[in-house]
Amino acid sequence: MSIQTNAADIVTVSVLGQVANPSLSGLPAEPYRLDADGRAFLWPTFGGIVYNVTVGDSAFGWSGDCIHPSVSIAHPDANKNRGLNVFACVGNGALIVSGAAKGARGVVTGKSGRFSDQVIIHFDGETRRKIAVDDRILVKSEGVGLCVPACPEVHFKSLSPTLFDALPKRIEDDVLMMGVCATIPPHLVGAGAGLTSEGGSLHIQSTDRAELAKLGLDGLRLGDVVAIEDTDSRYNHGYLRGAMGIGIIGQTDGPRAGYGPGMTVVMTAPAGQLGAYDAPGTNIADILGLKA
Structure with missing residues (x-):
């Protein structure tokens, strides 16, 4: 069903991030985490380029901890990363602007992190194999300020x-x-x-x-x-x-x-x-x- 929005009035602006490397906290020194039953585990966590998990796959059963499908990006400057995470919207187009996969296009599919850490972008498998950590990806941000005039409380x-x-x-x-x-x-x-x-x-x-x-x-x-x-x-x-x-x-x-x-x-x-x-x-x- 077609529903009128204010899309014509929304500002479209670019935001940029780099392909994030999966990270582990420096302290405590051991890399293990605890599962719900108190058992230590060490599995891949979010971030990086994930080659074998894709939007449309099951959300359960992977030997990983909150894995992002495809590619995760962030900006090394905390304030700019906040801008990236707030303004990028699910469904926005993304463009790789550096590295071997330069020119390839993807789509934002999600965000993650307690404090707005990373933006998740889908690329096809062939493109993923060309991407490297720290490659820069531009997002055409459009959606902040969206509303449906007929349902103003949404x-x-x-x-x-x-x-x-x-x-x-x-x-x-x-x-x-x-x-x-x-x-x-x-x-x-x-x-x-x-x-x-x-x-x-x-x-x-x-x-x-x-x-x-x-x-x-x-x-x-x-x-x-x-x-x-x-x-x-x-x-x-x-x-x-x-x-x-x-x-x-x-x-x-x-x-x-x-x-x-x-x-x-x-x-x-x-x-x-x-x-x-x-x-x-x-x-x-x-x-x-x-x-x-």
Whole structure:
């Protein structure tokens, strides 16, 4: 369904980052982390160029900790990295401007980090094999300031107008209804709660696998569009009865408590102005035509 937005008034601006190297904290000196049962593990973590995980793949089952599919970028200057993370939007185009893959194009598929750390960009497999850490990638940022005049209480976050236009949706009784694969109940909202909603990610709790299976969440894929119940993300992520968020699964799960699949929240409203309906298979890999 076509819904009018203010897309013609949105400012389009460039932001730039470099392909990030996966990193581990210098202290404590051991590189191990603890899983939900207190056992030490050492698995790849987020960042870098991931050759074999792609949007559309399962969000579960990988021997990794919150893995980003494809390529992660950041800016070495903290303030400029904040600008990159806030202004880049899911669905924005990206262009490699240095290195062997210069000229190749990709698409922003998510953001991650407690403090707006990295932007996740999809490139096809052939391009990934040419990219190197520290290659520079330019994002054509468009989407900050997006709104639907017919639903003024719905706040948009990190969503390109082009992707919004392509998502399944309708307006019913002044409520913006979005088609989703699944609905996340508030008791499964994990890491990211209490932090800013302008960047970074909000994670699903995934330690209780029986609960995930009961709710049909164990089949989530990277790129799935989901609803988040009783969650207000207008300024910070927090519990609020009657609120709702719409998110896109951007990262895999991991073994730590609270760090299941990470979602990039793209819409939110505080009191029933945003709703959801079942639209199985709604995934940005299909909507945007992303190739493995």
